[in-house]
Amino acid sequence: MALIVDNPSLQSAVTEYLARDQDAILIARIPTFIQLFEAKMNRSLFVRQMESRVTAVTNPTQTEPEFIALPADFQSMRRMRLTVGAAVGKPFLEYKSNQQMDEYKLSIAGTPAQPQFFTIFGNEIELGPGPDAVYTVEMVYRQNIPALATNNTNWLLTLAPDIYLYGALMEAAPYIKEDARIQTWGAGLASALGDLNQLGLTSAFNAGPLTVRPAGLKIW
Structure with missing residues (x-):
């Protein structure tokens, strides 16, 4: 079997493991099996490689300067801070629920100022207060x-x-039903996921000693 290095070689490997070359309907479904597996991983996999960092610049002259579009590949927020324009010692933005943000904005009567809070609204980030100047938000x-x-x-x-490989094969299970190999593939997937999660933990926390901190809001 050739090395799995890209999408075509992955599909070839799945085809080989299924060993049902004559089942055209099953083979045609392989891209769907891969898509379904990716959807599961997006919901359940938490490793450092899934972290990304982007910046946006607020514009107080816009009609709604308090709204910033979320990245197209956004899944969940880890943190937000102001990297340019923030008052000394106040860079990090605190999360509020949509209702809390509405109540807060009513309490300040919509007066612009340096943002202190954020919430997720649909496909946008809402800042509170609305920015009174140009800020770079990370x-x-x-x-x-x-x-x-x-x-x-x-x-x-x-x-x-x-x-x-094992994930796509397991997504094929509803089609192949009583195949004895399903248990083997499931064990292979569980082992591989366990190894990856362990690697994620060690690569994230082996850089230095852990420090115990009080529990706070967990965004993801």
């Missing part, structure tokens, strides 16, 4: 895995091709 967020349907490869396929 967000660190959990992103979706780049889909192989539109990318020839991605970081997960490069790091863990076995996860993609």
Whole structure:
């Protein structure tokens, strides 16, 4: 079997493992199996490779300067801060629920100032107060895995091709039903995911001693 290095070689490997070359309907579904597996990973996988950092600049002359579009691959927020324009010692933005943000903005009567809070509203970030000047906002967020349907490869396929292989095979299970290999594939997927999660923990926390801090809001 050839190495799994990109989307075509992954599909070839899945075809080989299924060993049902004559089942055209099953083979045609392989891209869907891969898509379904990616959807599951987007909901359940938490490793540092899914973290991304972007910046946006507020414009107080806009009609609604308190709204910033979320990145297209946004999954969940980790933190937000002002990197340019913030008062000394007040860079980080605190999360509020939509209702809390509405109540807060009513309490300040919409007066612009340096943003102190944020909330997620649909596909946008809402700042509170609305910015009174130009600020650079940095967000660190959990992103979706780049889909192989539109990318020839991605970081997960490069790091863990076995996860993609076993994951796609398990998504094929409803089609192949009583195949005795399903249990083997499931065990392979569980082992690969366990290894990846452990790698994520060690790579994130082995840089230095852990410090105990009081529990606070967990955005993701």
